[in-house]
Amino acid sequence: MIGAACALYAVRAGLDVVVVDRGPVAGGTTGAGEGNLLVSDKEPGPELELALLSSRLWREIAEGPRPDDQRPPARGVGRAVDGRAVEYESKGGLVVASTPEALTALTELAAGQRAAGVETVAVDADQLLSFEPYLTPGLAGGVLYPQDAQIMPTLAAAHLLRASGARVETGRTVTRVLRGADGAVRGVRTDRGDLLAPAVVNAAGTWGAEVAALAGVSLPVLPRRGFVLVTEPLPRRVRHKVYSADYVADVASDSAALQTSPVVEGTAAGPVLIGASRERVGFDRSFSLPVVRALAAGATRLFPFLEHVRAMRAYLGFRPYLPDHLPAIGPDPRAPGLFHACGHEGAGIGLATGTGHLIAQTLTGKAPDLDLTPFRPDRFAEEATP
Structure with missing residues (x-):
């Protein structure tokens, strides 16, 4: 690209x-x-x-x-x-926080981004389901990025x-x-x-x-390996790119160890894409069942309906990482x-x-x-x- x-x-x-x-x-x-x-x-x-x-x-x-x-x-x-x-x-992105502490950190990040020219919309806990009706209840809140x-x-x-x-x-x-x-x-x-x-x-x-x-x-x-799960085609139930506030910290991490944080998004064609994992293991293209299980578990925590949805396939790629x-x-x-x-x-x-x-x-x-x-x-x- x-x-x-x-x-x-x-x-x-x-x-x-x-x-x-x-x-x-x-x-x-x-x-x-x-x-x-x-x-x-x-x-x-x-x-x-x-x-x-x-x-x-x-x-x-x-x-x-x-x-x-x-x-x-x-x-x-x-x-x-x-x-x-x-x-x-x-479609915009919706970043959600599961705890008040995570929401505070997310709100502070959004304030800095807004000062730099990013559009942000604070979403209270009782508003989340109006943006994503199938989200799990009990989240602390989030920020919408149009x-x-x-x-x-x-x-x-x-x-x-x-x-x-x-x-x-x-x-x-x-x-x-x-x-x-x-x-x-x-x-x-x-x-x-x-x-x-x-x-x-x-x-x-x-x-x-x-x-x-x-x-x-x-x-x-250096290569930083990541997996993506792809579900069967579905009616549009996930409207935005939705991910946990933990994802931002994983992106910025220098760790070579495996890190996973839930990222879920629907597509125009119907399948839901589920990520995200990061690990530095060279160009190892081996399939990792533990990683894929972690992705599935994270996605179902955000969207419980996915527990009953079939995954069609999983694939991997290598992100080009600089220190x-x-x-x-x-x-x-x-x-x-x-x-x-x-x-x-x-x-x-x-x-x-x-x-x-x-x-x-x-x-x-x-x-x-x-x-x-x-x-x-x-x-x-x-x-x-x-």
Whole structure:
């Protein structure tokens, strides 16, 4: 998704773009995502600023021209994305607290987010069922986030790539980032020959560390495994993305151990998606029954009716984790011409548009709309220097 967004905005900025992927479109983390476009789980700071920018850009895509718009695209700017095709749903998020203490912490977080530009609505305990009639009774209260939304990530990535008009080379593996005698990037070597270019964007997600190493630089991206349970199709009973206030703490945690917190959301197609788990176990793709049981237990605590619903399947993916929980976005001074757009952990779908927009600005020499200092790709190398 990040690569697709970078391609879309770079072409719109007037650049010629080639997207190279060793697998199919959305064959990695994007295809394993839930498609969340969230501001609710971001603490005030650089990531929330990026989320707000991205949220605005996703809305522009969703409200863009429809298939019956026959106007040809302007030369060099790609086609408009069909907003309906990405299944954008502005359903909002509802974060709930089970205890008065958790509600106090959630309310304080919401106050800081509101000061940063996030729309928040306090929901008293006796109002919760008016928003989600099937919620378990006895919760302390919650906060509604109207800006939270969802897309279908696989479709969205494909449509962004198609709209960009970029040349897409799938099933082609990058084996080296080419650099000249002066150290500047001059393209990539692949298993099907060289592709020459004055700029290379590392948008390899969880595998961003591997691509960085091909250019001779380090970037400590690590996989953080997560499972998702998918139920049988149901009439719409879960109206928002609903999750426990504990989820925000799990997202910000540095622990490598297993963490689970209930996240439940309905989809336009009918199935309910259930998460969320986090653990750093490398690229271990083994199915874990204890994790899936924990997800099911958490979901039924929030929505008791799910106890009688069948799960159709479970799948897993790997979030691209960086130690300070911020992505790497922008030019790498260690390799002129190399740009990074990876390490977004579980927020890459939501942050894709803002990231692509900022990358396109830096590629064309414009001042980016956000300060990229907190996202500098070489910040970890500086920390490692004695």
